[in-house]
Amino acid sequence: MSDAYIIGLGITRFARYPDREVESIAAEAIQKALADAAIGWGEVQQFYAAHVKQGVAAGQRVAKQVGPSGLPVLNVENCAAAGATAIREASLAIRAGEYDVVAVAGFEKMDPGLLAVYPDDDPRTVMGLTVLPMRFSLMGMKHMHEYGTTLEQFAQVSVKNHDHAIHNPIAQFPKAVTVEQVMNSRMICDPITVLQCSPTSDGAAAVIMCSDDFLKKHGRSRAVRVVASALTSDIDEQTRNMHTLEIMERAAKQAYERAGLGPDDLDVVETHDCFTVSELIAYEALGLCPKGGGGRMIDERQTWIGGKIPVNPSGGLLARGHPLGATGVAQIAEIAIQLRGEAGPRQVENARVGLASNTGMWSCCVTLLDRPR
Amino acid sequence: MSDAYIIGLGITRFARYPDREVESIAAEAIQKALADAAIGWGEVQQFYAAHVKQGVAAGQRVAKQVGPSGLPVLNVENCAAAGATAIREASLAIRAGEYDVVAVAGFEKMDPGLLAVYPDDDPRTVMGLTVLPMRFSLMGMKHMHEYGTTLEQFAQVSVKNHDHAIHNPIAQFPKAVTVEQVMNSRMICDPITVLQCSPTSDGAAAVIMCSDDFLKKHGRSRAVRVVASALTSDIDEQTRNMHTLEIMERAAKQAYERAGLGPDDLDVVETHDCFTVSELIAYEALGLCPKGGGGRMIDERQTWIGGKIPVNPSGGLLARGHPLGATGVAQIAEIAIQLRGEAGPRQVENARVGLASNTGMWSCCVTLLDRPR
Numbered sequence: 001m002s003d004a005y006i007i008g009l010g011i012t013r014f015a016r017y018p019d020r021e022v023e024s025i026a027a028e029a030i031q032k033a034l035a036d037a038a039i040g041w042g043e044v045q046q047f048y049a050a051h052v053k054q055g056v057a058a059g060q061r062v063a064k065q066v067g068p069s070g071l072p073v074l075n076v077e078n079c080a081a082a083g084a085t086a087i088r089e090a091s092l093a094i095r096a097g098e099y100d101v102v103a104v105a106g107f108e109k110m111d112p113g114l115l116a117v118y119p120d121d122d123p124r125t126v127m128g129l130t131v132l133p134m135r136f137s138l139m140g141m142k143h144m145h146e147y148g149t150t151l152e153q154f155a156q157v158s159v160k161n162h163d164h165a166i167h168n169p170i171a172q173f174p175k176a177v178t179v180e181q182v183m184n185s186r187m188i189c190d191p192i193t194v195l196q197c198s199p200t201s202d203g204a205a206a207v208i209m210c211s212d213d214f215l216k217k218h219g220r221s222r223a224v225r226v227v228a229s230a231l232t233s234d235i236d237e238q239t240r241n242m243h244t245l246e247i248m249e250r251a252a253k254q255a256y257e258r259a260g261l262g263p264d265d266l267d268v269v270e271t272h273d274c275f276t277v278s279e280l281i282a283y284e285a286l287g288l289c290p291k292g293g294g295g296r297m298i299d300e301r302q303t304w305i306g307g308k309i310p311v312n313p314s315g316g317l318l319a320r321g322h323p324l325g326a327t328g329v330a331q332i333a334e335i336a337i338q339l340r341g342e343a344g345p346r347q348v349e350n351a352r353v354g355l356a357s358n359t360g361m362w363s364c365c366v367t368l369l370d371r372p373r
Numbered sequence: 374m375s376d377a378y379i380i381g382l383g384i385t386r387f388a389r390y391p392d393r394e395v396e397s398i399a400a401e402a403i404q405k406a407l408a409d410a411a412i413g414w415g416e417v418q419q420f421y422a423a424h425v426k427q428g429v430a431a432g433q434r435v436a437k438q439v440g441p442s443g444l445p446v447l448n449v450e451n452c453a454a455a456g457a458t459a460i461r462e463a464s465l466a467i468r469a470g471e472y473d474v475v476a477v478a479g480f481e482k483m484d485p486g487l488l489a490v491y492p493d494d495d496p497r498t499v500m501g502l503t504v505l506p507m508r509f510s511l512m513g514m515k516h517m518h519e520y521g522t523t524l525e526q527f528a529q530v531s532v533k534n535h536d537h538a539i540h541n542p543i544a545q546f547p548k549a550v551t552v553e554q555v556m557n558s559r560m561i562c563d564p565i566t567v568l569q570c571s572p573t574s575d576g577a578a579a580v581i582m583c584s585d586d587f588l589k590k591h592g593r594s595r596a597v598r599v600v601a602s603a604l605t606s607d608i609d610e611q612t613r614n615m616h617t618l619e620i621m622e623r624a625a626k627q628a629y630e631r632a633g634l635g636p637d638d639l640d641v642v643e644t645h646d647c648f649t650v651s652e653l654i655a656y657e658a659l660g661l662c663p664k665g666g667g668g669r670m671i672d673e674r675q676t677w678i679g680g681k682i683p684v685n686p687s688g689g690l691l692a693r694g695h696p697l698g699a700t701g702v703a704q705i706a707e708i709a710i711q712l713r714g715e716a717g718p719r720q721v722e723n724a725r726v727g728l729a730s731n732t733g734m735w736s737c738c739v740t741l742l743d744r745p746r
Binding site: 001046052053056057059060061063064070071072073074075076077078079085089092093095096097098231232233234235236360361362363 | 374419420425426429430432433434436437443444445446447448449450451452458462465466468469470471604605606607608609733734735736
């Protein structure tokens with residue numbers, strides 16, 4: 001059975017694009033990925049489109065922007081985990097022998113009502129928990145209560161990711177911030193301030209993926225291998241343990257088991273810091289530290305570039321930006337850039353094995369990547 | 374590499390359900406499929422949800438209705454071809470060795486604006502071709518012009534499918550109609566009258582699928598094998614040859630090649646008769662007759678149950694109904710019922726090999742099925 005490899009990647013600048021259509025933004029990322037892989041659109045056998053709310057047949061419309069239409073298109077929706085989920089579907093098709101080379105793109109142009117997802121009679125709606133910062137503020141407060149995590153520790157996540165983003169040319173907010181600035185920025189939902197929330201972003205990211213056979217012809221010098229990818233969902237998760245990320249724990253456990261790897265084998269991680277709270281709790285869910293150890297990790301700068309296990313060298317959702325469908329693809333693309341050793345001033349030294357953790361409202365997809373042997 | 378099998382199926386009655394939520398409708402189909410397979414929800418390893426416009430994380434909401442949530446969920450959108458596309462993704466995951474048993478459900482509650490899909494500046498919108506009957510009326514007129522196809526021949530497709538639907542307990546319109554009634558029914562878009570249009574339907578269909586290993590434990594007496602599944606897309610198709618279905622021709626050709634089968638090997642077909650015109654042209658696209666031979670096929674009753682190659686024994690989209698995301702799953706479920714010999718008064722005798730052709734606006738997924746040897 002063939003492995004699946006990433007042989008090209010492209011990311012647009014994450015920003016607001018009021019004057020561009022989403023098809024044009026997505027096509028830009030795909031063209032960059034094709035150029036990076038040095039292959040043509042005509043060689044691609046299927047196109048996987050990841051988005052949350054870009055309308056019926058968005059993938060078909062994007063494919064037409066890239067070049068002559070006619071290749072099979074699949075649209076994948078999985079809340080903000082759509083991107084990594086689409087890469088997982090592409091990997092499975094390659095493993096099943098269906099295709100030798102495919103393209104995956106995640107893209108989103110955000111509109112204001114896009115994140116109102118709970119039904120009207122959902123208990124969370126009834127309680128007023130209809131806006132995402134509220135959920136994560138409760139998670140953060142419970143974490144503080146259980147483990148003594150501090151407001152400063154959450155704020156440090158934002159400081160780190162903004163610092164990392166300075167060296168990422170596609171980041172939306174490549175700008176240093178201090179703990180004081182983060183804590184004193186506008187309060188959104190106590191304890192989460194505006195600099196602890198991922199911004200509203202438009203953008204796209206794409207990868208070209210291939211099989212063993214195609215890789216032999218193409219050359220493996222810059223290829224990155226998908227070692228394992230695990231998907232979980234759970235609509236009831238947050239009604240149980242508010243201060244944990246159970247679906248991420250389960251996805252990470254499955255991915256580690258399939259790969260025969262553990263947290264100690266990781267050199268670099270991209271995780272889903274939609275809020276500072278979620279990154280700090282992800283350290284624990286991914287097994288980078290024991291439960292309750294997240295605060296200490298950030299205090300000791302273990303997750304900065306140069307630390308024990310750098311997390312979000314791209315700047316993460318907080319500073320690179322978060323166009324929903326694009327995020328998971330951008331995370332995996334960043335890991336690929338790191339494993340290729342092409343990250344320039346944000347390079348994690350000797351990065352051989354990386355993990356990307358992409359979470360949606362009720363879904364999580366964890367992907368492990370390495371260099372082909 | 375494992376084959377993929379259908380070992381359980383369930384379909385709700387196709388109807389209008391103004392007082393039911395789509396989650397409840399979908400859960401009913403899944404419960405029926407689980408009961409049919411004699412397995413529990415806890416054994417299912419992933420759930421694939423096919424729908425067009427049921428909102429973010431619709432699959433997750435459906436999974437929660439069925440039972441304890443927690444299994445991975447994938448939402449597939451591919452216009453009206455979503456159902457067969459989701460079954461194809463499930464088949465690939467089984468072939469790749471990722472899962473031994475999965476569930477797929479297609480579901481839709483239709484709302485009035487659901488089918489307005491062209492962007493405002495699309496040439497078709499500018500020409501006023503924004504409503505689906507217009508596209509198919511032009512296809513029909515071109516077919517009449519090219520091949521001498523008659524209005525009566527199109528009408529006969531509706532007569533046949535309504536007649537078949539009488540014997541399908543889940544059909545929305547199980548009621549005989551005559552050629553005169555079809556032709557004299559309200560004109561929607563010349564030459565298409567209302568009885569030549571698929572109705573507005575709510576409903577759901579589900580299948581349980583498994584691997585070789587699971588089948589060995591489960592028993593193969595009622596199992597149906599997915600022999601091949603091919604997906605095509607083309608946003609520009611209709612601007613070339615208006616009187617053909619090129620994406621269906623290509624998908625059928627690929628599926629036949631992969632299976633080592635041809636049109637002459639088929640015993641039963643379900644195809645996408647969103648309008649009478651599309652069924653008649655599908656005869657040609659699927660290779661059941663030469664180009665231009667569709668009219669003669671229906672004249673000679675070759676596609677009635679008891680004819681040379683029965684098409685749409687379920688009643689098709691025209692009379693069984695057409696809840697978008699559900700349709701492709703319902704087509705494949707009908708083929709499975711036929712291959713199991715459980716179709717009662719609408720049974721196609723000695724059905725061993727079947728084909729389902731599921732088309733969306735710009736996509737087509739053709740699936741070949743047989744009995745495991």
